[in-house]
Amino acid sequence: MPAERDFVLWLDAREQVSLVELSECAGLSVAQLRELVECGALAPADPHADEWVFGADCVVSLRAAARVCRDLELETAALALVLSYLERIHRLEEEVRDLSARLGGLRP
């Protein structure tokens, strides 16, 4: 019987995806992903490994960045910029969620 991982993937840093799997998820070619790694917009867990793997938490930003670039007809070079901004937004949203939870009733 196939493992749950074969069907369900939590898109967080705990899980990892291969280069091919990331290409499938993001709708980007392996060459485009390699380009993103080369320009530092995307970081494999171990850049020196024979087979790159990535934290699955990058999938959401990557899918969104790819969608924005496709829909707005942006160059591939813009993808790296959009990706870094989206990741920054996601990090800030997480921080806001965390601070809101901590503040709770202490908020004015």
Added chain:
Amino acid sequence: MKYKDYYATLGVARDASADAIRDSYRKLARKYHPDVSRDPKGEEKFKEIAEAYQTLKDPEKRAAYDRLGSGYQPGQDFRPPPGWEQQFRREGPFGDGGYSFDDLDLSDLFASIQGAGHRGARSRASMPMPGADFEVTVRLALEDAHRGTQVDLNLSVPEADGEGRVRHVPKNLKARIPKGASDGQRLRLRGQGGKGARGGRDGDLYLNIVLDPHPLFRPSGHDLYLDLPLAPWEAALGATVEVPTLAGTVSVKVPPGTPAGRKLRFPGKGLARPGGGDGDLYAIVQIVNPPELGSRERELFRALAEESRFDPRGHFSGGKPHAG
């Protein structure tokens, strides 16, 4: 079939140049793209803009659209003029001659037309086509995220039939969400998206989890935060109080002299984590005064005020601030 005015959607004249159409699309897309827009209707607007652009940017599709005529109001029922489908027939949608416009959406009709961008793409007809990915936001109660649950999803998705005709169809899905979801977390369910064609893989279903606000608990990742109100005398003298958790109430001893804002940690009483183990629960002490004081309570507070040498603002005049 309902008429849509693609030129009006993009805010351009019917004789606008290809460059003007592209510029207007880019401007509107930047404003309403669902990944960047905060407009609650952004996604809907963007779909309309993208649909209009997909047709008008392609010279052949634009010509086909123009031949539909312009004397209709948006939303008005209409049929293409006689001979229209023969003129724009391609190997896909109109090949069988038995095509009915009645149950068609204009976007599906034009999505089916092989435009200029597809010249020479005939060989692709035999290539595997992966199914579409679906992406939906799912709202869950905190308790359901903790235990895992099954959700019913009602989607409207594009679906191509055996002859390449695309139309939107309702699709009902049951998705099992394993325990461990947190607010803002995404989940990919492999193969639960659109069906692949000609041996292509099935698409995936992406779930964006949003937790409904809970009256007591506030999630941060898999940790939970809870306000723990204490009466001034409970905080000063210490007390044993009942604290709610997702697994029922637990008793906790609040030490004497507990200040407001102090965090009490309950290990493993937060939300379940996907890989096993649970987050923690933090109860944050709040010191709450009675909304109204009875005469005896007022008397006791006055006596305390006269007796106590405590100055909570001593540091304003050079002393050390009090902890907490």
